[in-house]
Amino acid sequence: MSRHVSAEVLASLDLDAVKPRKAARIRAHVSTCVQCTQLSSEVSAVPRMLASASASYQAMPENLSVRLDTVIATESAQRLAQAPASEAGRRDLPERSRVRPERHGWQLPGLSVLATRLVAAAGALVIVGVGGYEIATNAVDTGSSGTAASSSGAAALPRSATPPMSLGPTVHYGPAKASKAIRMVSSNMNFQPSKLAGEAIAAVAAARVHGAVGFNALGPPSATSGANGPAKIPTVSSTGAVAGCLDRIAGKQTVLLVEMAKYSGRPAMIIVTAANASRSAQVWVVAPTCSGSHPDVLHHLRLSRT
Amino acid sequence: MRGGDDAVSDEELLRKHVAGDPDAFGELFQRHRDRLWAVAIRTLGDPEEAADALQDGMIAAFRRASSFRGDSAVTTWLHRIVVNAALDRMRRRASRPTTGGQDEEALDALATSGRPLSDPSGTSDTAIDVTAALRRLVPEQQAALVLVDMLGYSIADAAEVLGVSEGTVKSRAARGRARLLPRLAHLRPAAAPEQESLPDAGRRNQPATPRVLPAQEGGDETP
Numbered sequence: 415m416s417r418h419v420s421a422e423v424l425a426s427l428d429l430d431a432v433k434p435r436k437a438a439r440i441r442a443h444v445s446t447c448v449q450c451t452q453l454s455s456e457v458s459a460v461p462r463m464l465a466s467a468s469a470s471y472q473a474m475p476e477n478l479s480v481r482l483d484t485v486i487a488t489e490s491a492q493r494l495a496q497a498p499a500s501e502a503g504r505r506d507l508p509e510r511s512r513v514r515p516e517r518h519g520w521q522l523p524g525l526s527v528l529a530t531r532l533v534a535a536a537g538a539l540v541i542v543g544v545g546g547y548e549i550a551t552n553a554v555d556t557g558s559s560g561t562a563a564s565s566s567g568a569a570a571l572p573r574s575a576t577p578p579m580s581l582g583p584t585v586h587y588g589p590a591k592a593s594k595a596i597r598m599v600s601s602n603m604n605f606q607p608s609k610l611a612g613e614a615i616a617a618v619a620a621a622r623v624h625g626a627v628g629f630n631a632l633g634p635p636s637a638t639s640g641a642n643g644p645a646k647i648p649t650v651s652s653t654g655a656v657a658g659c660l661d662r663i664a665g666k667q668t669v670l671l672v673e674m675a676k677y678s679g680r681p682a683m684i685i686v687t688a689a690n691a692s693r694s695a696q697v698w699v700v701a702p703t704c705s706g707s708h709p710d711v712l713h714h715l716r717l718s719r720t
Numbered sequence: 721m722r723g724g725d726d727a728v729s730d731e732e733l734l735r736k737h738v739a740g741d742p743d744a745f746g747e748l749f750q751r752h753r754d755r756l757w758a759v760a761i762r763t764l765g766d767p768e769e770a771a772d773a774l775q776d777g778m779i780a781a782f783r784r785a786s787s788f789r790g791d792s793a794v795t796t797w798l799h800r801i802v803v804n805a806a807l808d809r810m811r812r813r814a815s816r817p818t819t820g821g822q823d824e825e826a827l828d829a830l831a832t833s834g835r836p837l838s839d840p841s842g843t844s845d846t847a848i849d850v851t852a853a854l855r856r857l858v859p860e861q862q863a864a865l866v867l868v869d870m871l872g873y874s875i876a877d878a879a880e881v882l883g884v885s886e887g888t889v890k891s892r893a894a895r896g897r898a899r900l901l902p903r904l905a906h907l908r909p910a911a912a913p914e915q916e917s918l919p920d921a922g923r924r925n926q927p928a929t930p931r932v933l934p935a936q937e938g939g940d941e942t943p
Contacts, residue, residue: 422898429875431890456908460897461869463850463904468870470847474757478771485775486749489782490742622746670742688742 419443419450424457487622491615579620585653585672587660597621598656600674605684605699607677610715614686614697618671658706659683663698666690674702682712689717730794738786745782752795756802762866763806765855773809777802792880799881803863810859846907853903861896868893 419440426432427440444450582598599621605613660669667687674683677699685698695717701710730751736744756777760770781801788797854862860882867878868889879886 420898421901422894425894425897426890428897429890429894431887431894456901456905457897459908460900460904461865463846463907464854464865464869464900465872467847467850467854468762471758471761472767474754475767475771478757478774479753481771482749482753482775482778483746485779486746486782489779490745493740493742622742668742689740 418447419453421453421457424450424454425460427454428458428461483622484619487619490622491619579617579673582674583653585656585660587657587664587669594668596660596669596672598653598672598674603673603675604679605675605677605682607713610697610699610713611717614671614684614715615717617673617675617684618686621671621673655703655705656683659700659704659709660685662706662709663687663700663704663711665693667693667696670695677712731790734785734788734794737782738788745785748794749778749781749798752798755795756798758871759799759866760802760806762870763803763863764809765851769809769813770806773805774802776808777805780805796877796880800883803867803881807859807863810862814859849907850900850904853900856903857896857899861892861899864889864892865896865900869897 423432423440424444427437432440444454579599579601582600584595584597586595588594599617601617603613603617656672660672663685664687667690669685670688671684671686674681676682677684681702683700683702683704685700687693687696687698689695697713697715697717698711699713699715701712704710728747730748733744733748737748753774757770757774760774760777761767764770764773777798781798784801788794792800854865857865863882864878867873867881868875873881875886875889879889882889
């Protein structure tokens, strides 16, 4: 072999991409050729330089982490409203082309247009604050029928935001009071009858972002209070009463949200249950005194299926 | 590329998500998000584009979970979706008129890493140059080099993620390395003096010269 070897062939050699006999001939040549030895050394240095450069990249920024949590929460909430009762979650969401927003129009800072519209459709507004992101639920003045699917989205975004949620105690419910758990939240949100579905879905999404909806079959939450400490939920007599209320209301359904808030201006507890094999997702508005013996249901809504 | 020794497997979490569990996907994504971000930011260079690609990929995975057939590990499937989202963005970027901003994007990506650009070790300057050079390769070569050389994936894993044969990954990586070489020449401090002492100095980085065995004719090296 008399000809010099190209950088690409030498790189192929490093990657074991050359057949053994040919590789042996190339190596024999390189071992006797100063120029090819030098080139081989330089080629072999490239992956090391790439690996060195790789170490300089930043880890995932915290604001992106929050943004992705928000998107997942919103996707989950959207799916919740659309899940068929007989086979929860199996139905695909609308085709991407149907939900992909056009690249113009109103966009919330730090959130993609797609996520913005999904969040807006669910009646939630993401506010970028000085210290990061906060989630606040809002009354969306869309004139909609109250279902998430029918909200018109970004064109009718709310004007004012309510304070964010506060995390409260964890309530264990279900058989033996230990099989399921849900973190209560509280807010100053004033749920409206005409918009209850959209507002409830938005509240589920917001609660997920806040870490209140973290429980599933994998195990109970590890803590009972968040970084901000437990919320003041003075109108609840005890978590035991709430547990009884959930047992009475939810039955075998998983509870996605227990929010102390207002409903048409009066104190209320908003309970959202997930769809299961036999029942669609439900929104229950009950009095704060709801218990196993006296559920005090103020309003009940079955989330629409499209 | 497996999900590690978590109590619940990735496959089980994905199955739960498909069955309607509202928390399963979040748990699954939480496990892999840092690795997926690492792929996205290294492939695209620009943090904003990487964030959008990761979000696009995550939404696609959320919605297409029922299409997962188990032919590969869940983590491989997730990586493939994010890499494809990144490649889509790279191709769209390549189709747009260039404004000479690629180097600036690479600079921005590294400048936000929190490391001083004037690192006495020279690491940061090297990283900026390497990243800028990488951005000039075709997307497929970039992706191969990101997975294999930057993130240390095996050829087999990279092939699974990219949905191509191992031979294709090797070919793309080899061409990518070769094309990076002249663009990184200034980063080899020891090269210059040695170069002058060689009789064919200055020709080693010109693979098109007749005396150099061309890559496409690698088998024709008869003495």
